Amino acid sequence: MAGHSKWKNIQRRKNAQDAKRGKLFMKLAKEIYVAAKTGGGDPNVNAALRLVIEKAKAANMPSDNIERAINKAAGNQEHANYEEIRYEGYGPGGVAVMVVCLTDNKNRTAANVRAAFSKNGGNLGETGCVSYLFARKGWLVIAREGLEIDEDELLLQAIEAGAEEMETMDDSFEIYTAPEHFEEVKNKLQANGLTFVNAEITMIPQTYTTLEGDDLTKMLKLIDMLEDDDDVQEVYHNLDETAIE
Numbered sequence: 500m501a502g503h504s505k506w507k508n509i510q511r512r513k514n515a516q517d518a519k520r521g522k523l524f525m526k527l528a529k530e531i532y533v534a535a536k537t538g539g540g541d542p543n544v545n546a547a548l549r550l551v552i553e554k555a556k557a558a559n560m561p562s563d564n565i566e567r568a569i570n571k572a573a574g575n576q577e578h579a580n581y582e583e584i585r586y587e588g589y590g591p592g593g594v595a596v597m598v599v600c601l602t603d604n605k606n607r608t609a610a611n612v613r614a615a616f617s618k619n620g621g622n623l624g625e626t627g628c629v630s631y632l633f634a635r636k637g638w639l640v641i642a643r644e645g646l647e648i649d650e651d652e653l654l655l656q657a658i659e660a661g662a663e664e665m666e667t668m669d670d671s672f673e674i675y676t677a678p679e680h681f682e683e684v685k686n687k688l689q690a691n692g693l694t695f696v697n698a699e700i701t702m703i704p705q706t707y708t709t710l711e712g713d714d715l716t717k718m719l720k721l722i723d724m725l726e727d728d729d730d731v732q733e734v735y736h737n738l739d740e741t742a743i744e
Contacts, residue, residue: 520558527551528567535573540569557697581602585599588623590616590736594736596721597736615721635703636700636703638675639662639684639697641694642696643670643672661680661684704737
């Protein structure tokens, strides 16, 4: 994983995502609704709900929107039943792509995802065709700017908290954990006065694919097209974006 900062990739795409803030809030509301519907509306006892609420707050989603989604899940009104579906496939140049969707219409979602791949030089594959190239990890990002402890002390704190690995980037430290230890590590580091610019359980590529020219252009369009779909919650891929300005 060294040298491939997922946080830098997120920062690079942030301006474009800011323009889609309403769409982002809608997707987060859907994720909150599903988490609350599945495990109850109390984030103190529902870890999945607690994590997505933190994710929503980090995206500056209004508290009223968060509460509304939880209340819908707790209410007796009839609302859409969302189902999680994962698609796997290959982008241009063999880039591995995993797409996580929450949908109330599987036919619509499947058609949209398939169209995004076919229009941008990719193709859908069988379940499991690329998932082995990713590892599910807890991921904590700490900005270097303003940090009052040095790298060695942060590494020691991370190890003592139960983290598996820490990577040093130009502007951040990225800490990885086993998924089941994510909250414990996060809470211990927060208790030490540390704050995070990003904290989530995600899928980390184990290898990366480098593209250039037309293949790179098509791959970026594929990612944009998938992320712009209302049913798509997450797009994971192993494109090496470190050289992209």
